[in-house]
Amino acid sequence: MGGDGYLPLFETKTAKGRIAYQLYAVSVFVGICFICAYRVSHLPPTTTTTTSQDGSRWAWIGLFIAELWFIFYWFITQFARRNPIYRHTFKDSLSQRYEKDLPGVDVFVCTADPTIEPPIMVVNTVLSVMAYDYPPEKLSVYLSDDGGSELTFYALLEASRFAKHWLPFCKKFNVEPRSPAVYFSPDQSFVDDDDPLMAKQWSSIKNLYEDMRSRIERITKIGQISADIRKEHKGFCEWDLVSSRHDHPVILQILIDGRETKGVEIEGQLPTLVYLSREKRPQYHHHFKAGAMNALIRVSSKISNGWIILTVDCDMYSNNSESVRDALCFFMDEKKGNEIAYVQYPQWFDNLTRNDLYGNSFEVELATMDANGGPLYIGSGCFHRRDTLCGLKYSKECRVEWKKENHIKKEKQNAIELQDICKIFASSTFEENTQWGNEISSLWVIPFAYVISATNAYSLVEFLYCGGTLQGWWNDQRMWMFKRTTSYCFAFFETILRQLGFSKLGFVVTAKVADEEVHERYLREVMEFGTPSSPMFTIFTTLAMLNLFSFVWGLIRMVIDVQINVLEALVLQLVLCGLIVLINLPVYQGLFFREDNGKMATSVAYKSIMLALLACSIVLY
Numbered sequence: 286m287g288g289d290g291y292l293p294l295f296e297t298k299t300a301k302g303r304i305a306y307q308l309y310a311v312s313v314f315v316g317i318c319f320i321c322a323y324r325v326s327h328l329p330p331t332t333t334t335t336t337s338q339d340g341s342r343w344a345w346i347g348l349f350i351a352e353l354w355f356i357f358y359w360f361i362t363q364f365a366r367r368n369p370i371y372r373h374t375f376k377d378s379l380s381q382r383y384e385k386d387l388p389g390v391d392v393f394v395c396t397a398d399p400t401i402e403p404p405i406m407v408v409n410t411v412l413s414v415m416a417y418d419y420p421p422e423k424l425s426v427y428l429s430d431d432g433g434s435e436l437t438f439y440a441l442l443e444a445s446r447f448a449k450h451w452l453p454f455c456k457k458f459n460v461e462p463r464s465p466a467v468y469f470s471p472d473q474s475f476v477d478d479d480d481p482l483m484a485k486q487w488s489s490i491k492n493l494y495e496d497m498r499s500r501i502e503r504i505t506k507i508g509q510i511s512a513d514i515r516k517e518h519k520g521f522c523e524w525d526l527v528s529s530r531h532d533h534p535v536i537l538q539i540l541i542d543g544r545e546t547k548g549v550e551i552e553g554q555l556p557t558l559v560y561l562s563r564e565k566r567p568q569y570h571h572h573f574k575a576g577a578m579n580a581l582i583r584v585s586s587k588i589s590n591g592w593i594i595l596t597v598d599c600d601m602y603s604n605n606s607e608s609v610r611d612a613l614c615f616f617m618d619e620k621k622g623n624e625i626a627y628v629q630y631p632q633w634f635d636n637l638t639r640n641d642l643y644g645n646s647f648e649v650e651l652a653t654m655d656a657n658g659g660p661l662y663i664g665s666g667c668f669h670r671r672d673t674l675c676g677l678k679y680s681k682e683c684r685v686e687w688k689k690e691n692h693i694k695k696e697k698q699n700a701i702e703l704q705d706i707c708k709i710f711a712s713s714t715f716e717e718n719t720q721w722g723n724e725i726s727s728l729w730v731i732p733f734a735y736v737i738s739a740t741n742a743y744s745l746v747e748f749l750y751c752g753g754t755l756q757g758w759w760n761d762q763r764m765w766m767f768k769r770t771t772s773y774c775f776a777f778f779e780t781i782l783r784q785l786g787f788s789k790l791g792f793v794v795t796a797k798v799a800d801e802e803v804h805e806r807y808l809r810e811v812m813e814f815g816t817p818s819s820p821m822f823t824i825f826t827t828l829a830m831l832n833l834f835s836f837v838w839g840l841i842r843m844v845i846d847v848q849i850n851v852l853e854a855l856v857l858q859l860v861l862c863g864l865i866v867l868i869n870l871p872v873y874q875g876l877f878f879r880e881d882n883g884k885m886a887t888s889v890a891y892k893s894i895m896l897a898l899l900a901c902s903i904v905l906y
C-alpha cells in the first residue's frame with residue numbers, strides 16, 4: 286500500500302531463480318569468448334604449397350562463421366529469456382470497489398468456414414464465453430461468420446436455447462471449464478458425486494447437450510436446413526438473398542437481446558448474443574479476419590459499445606470463467622491502468638503430444654516480453670480497450686475515465702430496429718477510400734520495379750549493341766535462367782566439395798556428331814532436349830511446371846474470386862510468373878506438343894510434373 290492509501294489491483298513479481306539464470310548466461314558468454322579467441326588464434330596459415338592446407342583454412346573459416354551465427358542468435362534470444370515477470374491480480378478488490386460499476390465487455394468470436402471449422406466447435410467456444418462469471422447485462426457475444434453459412438447460424442440458434450440451461454448450471458455449481466464439449470468429454474469427470482442435486486442436474490444438462498450436438502452435427506453433415514427448421518426463426522430468410530459466401534448482403538441477427546431477458550422463463554439473465562455475417566462482394570477486398578474485426582467493432586459500438594473487447598478464434602474456448610475479471614484488474618488499476626492498451630492471454634492447447642511435437646509452448650517468451658514493454662498481440666485471447674482500437678493515443682496525463690465512458694448502452698430502438706440500423710456498418714463499401722486501400726502489398730514497389738527494369742533494359746541494350754537481335758536476347762535470358770538454376774548451382778556445390786576433398790574433377794566429353802535430324806532442328810531453332818543425361822533437365826522442367834501451375838492457379842483465383850483489390854495485390858506476382866511461363870514456352874512445347882526425337886523424355890516429364898505438384902500441395906496444405 287502506498288502512502289496515499291492506494292491498493293493496487295495487480296502486482297508484478299519477477300521470476301524465481303533469476304540469479305542462477307544470470308550466472309548461467311555469464312558462463313555461456315565466457316565460453317563464447319574463449320571459442321572466438323581459439324578460432325582467431327589458431328587459424329591455419331595460408332600456404333601456396335598444398336591445396337589440402339588451404340582447404341582446411343577455408344573449412345576453419347566456415348566453421349567460425351557458423352559459430353558466429355549461433356552467437357548472434359544466442360544474444361538475440363537472451364532478450365526473450367533473461368528476465369521473465371509474472372502478474373497476480375486481486376479480483377476481490379476489484380469486486381469490492383467496482384462490482385456495481387463494472388464496464389461493458391464485448392466478445393468477438395470469428396469463424397470463416399463451416400467445413401473446416403465445424404459449427405458445433407464454434408458454438409462451444411461461444412457458450413464458454415457466454416458463461417463468463419460476469420454480469421450478463423454487461424456482456425455481449427458476437428459471432429462473426431465469414432463463411433456466411435446458415436449451418437453456423439442454425440448452430441448458434443441452438444446454442445442460444447441451450448444457454449438458458451447451461452449458464453445457470455455453470456453459475457450454480459461453479460463449473461469449469463465452461464465449454465460444454467470439454468466439460469462433458471469422456472476423459473474428464475467433473476461431476477461431484479457427493480452432491481446428489483448436482484449429479485441429477487449434471488445428467489439432465491448432459492443429455493440436453495448431447496441432443497443439441499447430434500442435431501447440429503446431423504444438419505452439418507446434410508449440409509442444408511430443412512423447411513421445418515427454417516420456420517423456427519425468421520433469421521433464415523436472410524439466406525434467400527445469398528448467392529455464395531463471396532457474394533451476399535449483411536446478415537445481422539440479434540438472437541438474444543440482453544436488455545430484455547430479465548426474468549423471462551429462466552433463472553437470471555442472459556448476455557446479448559449476435560450473429561453477424563458482414564457483406565461480401567467480389568469487387569471489394571474483405572481483408573480476412575482483420576476486416577471481420579473492423580466490422581464487429583463498428584456494429585458492436587451501436588449495439589452494446591462495451592468498453593473492453595475480447596477477441597477469440599472459434600477453436601479457442603475460454604478455459605477460465607474469471608478471465609474477464611483478471612483482465613479488468615489490469616485495465617482498472619487506478620495508477621497503472623492508463624498504461625495498458627491490451628491484455629494478451631497465452632494460448633493453451635488441449636491435445637498436445639507428450640513431447641509437444643510442434644513446439645507449441647511459449648510460456649517463458651511471453652513473460653519476458655511482458656518485462657520488456659509487453660507481449661506481442663497474438664490474436665486470439667486478447668482483451669483490448671475499445672478506445673485504443675479506435676485511435677486513442679497514449680499520454681501520461683490521460684487517466685482512464687472509464688466510469689464516464691462506461692454507460693451501458695441503452696438504445697431506445699428494439700432489436701429489429703437495431704439490426705437494420707447496424708447493417709450499414711458491416712457493408713463491403715464502408716471502408717472504401719480508407720487506409721486499407723491506400724496502403725497497397727506501397728512506395729516500396731519502386732526500388733523493386735527500378736532494379737528489375739533497369740537491369741533488364743541494360744542487358745538488352747548491351748546485347749543489341751553487340752549485334753544481337755531481340756529474339757536472341759530473349760533466348761539468351763532463357764539460357765541464363767537454365768544455367769543459373771542448374772549447372773551453376775551444381776558447379777557451386779561441386780567446388781565446395783572439391784575444396785573439402787570429397788569430390789574429384791571429372792570431365793564429360795560432349796558428342797561432336799549430330800545426325801541430320803538434329804541438325805535440321807537446329808537450323809529451325811527448335812530446342813534439343815532428347816535423352817536425359819543429367820538431372821539438369823528435371824530441375825528446369827520442374828521449375829517451368831511450377832510456374833505454370835502457379836500462373837494458372839493465380840488466373841483461376843482472379844476469375845473465381847474476382848476481387849479488384851485482390852487483383853491489385855496479385856498483379857505483380859502474376860506478371861512475374863507470366864514472364865517466366867512465357868520464357869519457358871519451348872520447354873512446354875518439348876513436354877507436350879512435340880513428336881520428334883528431340884522432345885523432352887517422358888521420364889523427365891513425369892518426374893517434373895510430380896515434383897511440381899508435390900511442391901504445390903505442400904504450399905497449399
Ligand SMILES: O=c1ccn([C@@H]2O[C@H](COP(=O)(O)OP(=O)(O)O[C@H]3O[C@H](CO)[C@@H](O)[C@H](O)[C@H]3O)[C@@H](O)[C@H]2O)c(=O)[nH]1
Nearest residue numbers: 395396397398431572573574577597598599600663664665
Ligand atoms: O477471412 C477470414 C479468415 C479467418 N477468419 C478467422 O480468423 C481466425 C484465425 O484464423 P486461423 O486460420 O485459425 O489462423 P491461425 O494461423 O490458426 O491463428 C493464428 O493467427 C490468427 C490470426 O492472426 C490469430 O488470431 C491466432 O491467435 C493465431 O494462432 C479463425 O477464427 C478464422 O475463422 C475470419 O474470420 N475471416
Ligand SMILES: [Mn+2]
Nearest residue numbers: 598599600665
Ligand atoms: Mn487457428
